[in-house]
Amino acid sequence: MKTTTPDAAEKGRKWKQQSSWKTTDDYEIELRRQRMLAEPMQVRPVGERRGRFRDYVVCRCDQDHVQEYVVELRSLTENINTCSCPDFTKNFLGTCKHIERVKAAQKGVGALESPYVELYMERSPWRPVLRYAGRGELPALCRRYVKVNGELKEPAATTLLALQQDLASADAATRAMVRVSSEIEAYLQSERLKTQQAHWRRAYEERFKENQGQLPMLRCPLYDYQIAGTLHLAFKGRALLADEMGLGKTVQAIAAAAIQQECLGVKRVLVVTPASLKCEWEDQIRQFTALPLEIVYGLRKARLDTYRNSQAFFLIVNYEQVLKDVAEINEYFHPDLVILDEAQRIKNWKTLTANHLKRLQSRFAFVLTGTPLENRIDELYSLVEFVDPTLLGSLFRFNRRFYAFDDSGKVCGMQNLRELHALVQPVMLRRRKDEIKEDLPERVDNNYFVKMTSEQSKRYDDYADQVTRLAAKARRYPLTPDEFKHLQLALSCMRMLCDSVYILDQKIRESPKVLELQGILKDIWEAEPERKVLIFSEWTRMLELVQEALATADVKYALHTGALDQQRRRDEIRRFKNDPACRVMLSSDSGSVGLNLQAASVVINLDLPWNPARHEQRIARAWRKHQRNRVHVINLVSEATLEQRMLVTLNYKRALSDAVLDGRGDFADFEQESSRTAFMERLSTIMSGTPGVPSPDTSAAAEAPPVAAEALSPFAQLSTELSLEEDAASLCQAAYDRETGQLQSVLAVAPPRKAPAVLAAVAKTHGKESAESRTAILSPDDYALLQKLLKLGIVTLNPELKTAFATPAASAPRPSDREQRMQLSALPLAAAERHLRMARVLRDSGFADECRAPALQAVLQAGAALFVQVCDALPDAAPKDFSMEMLPSLQKARPVEGQLLALLPLCLKSPGDLGEDFAECAEAFLAATTDFINRRGLAAGN
Missing domain, CATH: 3.40.50.300 (P-loop containing nucleotide triphosphate hydrolases)
Known part of the structure; x- marks a missing residue:
């Protein structure tokens, strides 16, 4: 390991640290340079790359148990380098004392800019950047992923994934030319997590609605506002719940943790609470869930044994224990989720308690407090910093933005508080007692x-x-x-x-x-x-x-x-x-x-x-x-x-x-x-x-949803209008939303001089707005090109398109095998949905016996839809119902779980053995069938 020492000229520069909070970015950068000069640090290169533009490990060399940070050096003249230290993460300066140390060690003859294609994260705004300062043109592999102005194409996450795949299959020389920051993978993981959390949130919202606030893992139902708080915590991941005291923050946090255990893989939860409330947490957890818990008591040795060996889901500690044991908690217990109860304990960012609590490491964090701000706005800053250090940035940025200063640099008031409120809204949810009324209005x-x-x-x-x-x-x-x-x-x-x-x-x-x-x-x-x-x-x-x-x-x-x-x-x-x-x-x-x-x-x-x-x-x-x-x-x-x-x-x-x-x-x-x-x-x-x-x-x-009478349908009227208009169009197709019956799109083939007549026909039968915004008219030459693109598989057509009018000479492009299967399976799938709706109505109206017949038909129709999707040879028409001859195809393809497939032979051979919960089984079968067919449809569209 190499110990680097700043040269005498650097150390001899005069610099005066100011006491005011009113600073500039230049001052903050110089402050970090001065810290670099004052602190002895060791720097060593890591990784396989050679030359000065590579990765380095930096740490203090005058302390035991020092923390090492990784610096990615890209430039000696611009602040576009990266460091893994907390200060760099939130200061938005593009530098820190560790980066400055590496730059100081690289002074001398040599290139000032990285010769590689650098793919890294820009801090403000937080976004991926592709930069190339080398000689010659940007490598061909990368050119397809950037816009004319050199920025990555949107959506960035999709672009990065595609670029990664291309790099993995590229030759060694090309791979060596592209340097990908470790933060890129972290960014992609965070985007995947956001997508996953959004998906799960929608699913749990529906589950709460369907079960009137009750979930299987919860022993008591939640009120509407508690459901909102629970979902906020569970699917923000790191969030602040600031409900006024007495509104059940504890219950919402317990429910959110139970949800995360079920869908996000959370296995260990550290609850940090005042010592006087540890038993209250125990009672609440036992009342609302069956998840195991353990309270940490005793001297340090006993506590360390608990951190090492506890099998509990909830581990309850008090603030004083964390002050002493934060390193061991991280090392031995490895919490997936940290819950800070009565978190006003860390509102003062200067205190030892706040500093130690912020060293806790976990994927998820819930901060619970009824008083997030009492005297000063930087109390809110300290709470939000624990949740997301990047949201408000470093303290100097926060002070500069939200405090007002006089000419001498002293604080004289506050400013931009509406902006502050908006900034914290993504992570903070707060409700007051006067908002939560037990009695409904008249x-x-x-x-x-x-x-x-x-x-x-x-x-x-x-x-x-x-x-x-x-x-x-x-x-x-x-x-x-x-x-x-x-x-x-x-x-x-x-x-x-x-x-x-x-x-x-x-x-x-x-x-x-x-x-x-x-x-x-x-x-x-x-x-x-x-x-x-x-x-x-x-x-x-x-x-x-x-x-x-x-x-x-x-x-x-x-x-x-x-x-x-x-x-x-x-x-x-x-x-x-x-x-x-x-x-x-x-x-x-x-x-x-x-x-x-x-x-x-x-x-x-x-x-x-x-x-x-x-x-x-x-x-x-x-x-x-x-x-x-x-x-x-x-x-x-x-x-x-x-x-x-x-x-x-x-x-x-x-x-x-x-x-x-x-x-x-x-x-x-x-x-x-x-x-x-x-x-x-x-x-x-x-x-x-x-x-x-x-x-x-x-x-x-x-x-059931209404079905428009064919004689009155706009589709039939459109067909009539076009047939009456001589030589207006050689082909016209229309697609409608299955649920609402509303027009989605119209595709017509007509010479340009006849386009106004086609638009007039659509406007007359479907309204002017549909003619203007939902109609595409192709010339015969354009249509020939479309047919070629369809044949090559470059584009696909909406499988819902129906032909309203066609001349004998015109023929719609033959859809692909997958598209034809989607069209054929739509009929039995729609029939299954109708039967299931009938079963629900009968079941909910007290006809438990009568609901089994339509539920059985729903399963058989859904089975027929699955058969159309997976059978070897495309059938000429959709089967009217499911038969035993179709079962081997499904057993071979296994489009849904085997337990659900077993319903089909039971429905055919032993319908009298169907249990009381068969309607629920039919719902699960149809849901799995619909999901499978929808995924096939997306694949066909791609």
Whole structure:
């Protein structure tokens, strides 16, 4: 090991350290140079590279048990080097005393810049950088990964992974030319962890919703706000929970640790708490989980034995023990997660306790305190530094940014506190007691009855007649699948027509409900101009009419439907919550579950969901614990229709809201309070005027997504329009969202002079916006090129595309084998989903025996979909059902777990042996099937 000594000229330079917090970057860099001059250090080169631009290990040479740091030297003139020390990580200067020591040791004749292609992390902003200061051109292998300006192409993580793969297969000379910082792999790991945590967070959010705040590893359910805190801790990984005292921070931390144990591989948790609270932690852990725990007691020898040998998941220590044992805790116990309880103990960054606590090493950290800031803002700095040292940077940066100084450099106030608040929000969650109310606000429900237009009534009666005829037929013998589908369609169309003819026929835009809505909004805002309103409809086309009315009245609104991507939905929700001018949120039923929209205190239902639970879920977006205002619920009901008769089901709202909001029951238990006879009587009441509709099947039919009648479908209208327009297009295909029925895209082939006619046809049948934003028109030459690209496998087409129009000379490009399998399997998979929906409705309505038949059909249809995906020869058509002859193909390919595959022969050979939990097994089978097919679909798209 080489001990380096600064030369006399360096040591002789005069420099005065200032006492003020008001410093510059130049001063801070010089401060580190001075520390380098004052401290004896040893430097030794490491790694296989030669020359001065390589890696070095640097450490103090005047102490025992010194910490070694690795310096990556790239330049002697620019601050683009890297060090593994904590100061470098957070100072954002590009240097530290260790780097300065290495640079001082390299003075003399030689290159000033690295000759390699350097791939490293820039500190502020934190991003990967590719830099080449050598002679000649950038190596060809690297050129494809950088933009014209020399920056790495986005997304950076994907680019880096591809570059790594290319490097691994490159020749030795090329590999030697590229030097990859150790921080690159750390960056990629952090990006992978973020993706993993985001995935798990979404999964656990759904699990909490489905189980009313209860999870199998937790012995007690959590309140909504506790679930939020639990997920914040578990999936931020390193986070600060600053709830006011008495709101259950301990419980949230225990639940988050249990979740991390289940999905993120956490095996050891160190709980650091005041000595007086160690037993409280023990009691809370035993009350909420079955995970093993141990409390550390005794003299140092006993404590060290505990750190070495403990098999507990939770190891509970007090602050004083950590002060003495921090090195041994890191060495022997190796905690995956550190929980700091009452963490105000480390608010003063100058104290010995704070310094020692920050030496604890762990992947994850939870900081719990009810008072993150009492007197000075640098108290918050100290807490956040433990969570993420890079978030606020070094203390000198924090002071410079958030304290105000007078001319003499003394602190005279604070500044930029809004920015500070925003900076800590990603890691800090804080709720106050006055936000968490045990009692819900008052709720007032009103029904507004609206007369339909003559056109609405005429079309409604037509569908009601169809339902009546099918119902009479159903009394004599079971309906065929086609007849049952027709019944579903007719019931759905009746409900659509209660809103507006526009939903089925876009030529007619009238809607008495929209006119009534305009009057309601006017009355609300005349009395309370700032009041916010949630407006729900099951049908997105009904929301289109409301959008037009709001735009005409110059009312700002947000939109939340399943057709929007997740980021757009999040942005819309934020705007509704935060923008005082945005007074309306329009939502389909995709927004009726899981959203907290207490900014609104009025809920208007343009239509009534068949299931009263869904009605309550809509209302619960505003009527919940955090709501401070009286909530007004308005239902718009079409007179003398099945909507008016559905009102009887809404008498259950109080009991159902308990389940939705507080986990004090569940919907199935509530609906089971009535006997089967009572349930059928309710359905008979609703369907009076269309007597005899089979109650279980009708329930399922109304719950299923509507299927547009082909005669009324925009797709059929588009086909007609193009066939009437001579020589307009040689081919036109359209794709629709399976759930919403909304247009996704249109692909047409036409000469340029005919493009306006094609656009006019799309606008006429699907709306002007679809024509402008969702339609692609190719010339015949472009289409020929597309066919060639498809044949080469360079591009793929959406497998959902259906041909609306084609001339005899035109032929769509033949999809690949994988794409054809996706198209064929879509039919049985959709059938499986329909059967499973029916099974759920029957099960939740108390028909445990009757739900097994549709659940069995769901499994068999899903099995048929899997067979299409894995069989050796592509079938001409999707099988109508699963048979034993298909089983060997599945057993060979094993697309799902063997335990799930075993359901298929059981369904065929021994359906009478299906257990009481078979509906849940069918759900698991369909979920695994859907996941497998979706992954195959992604592979086909790539």
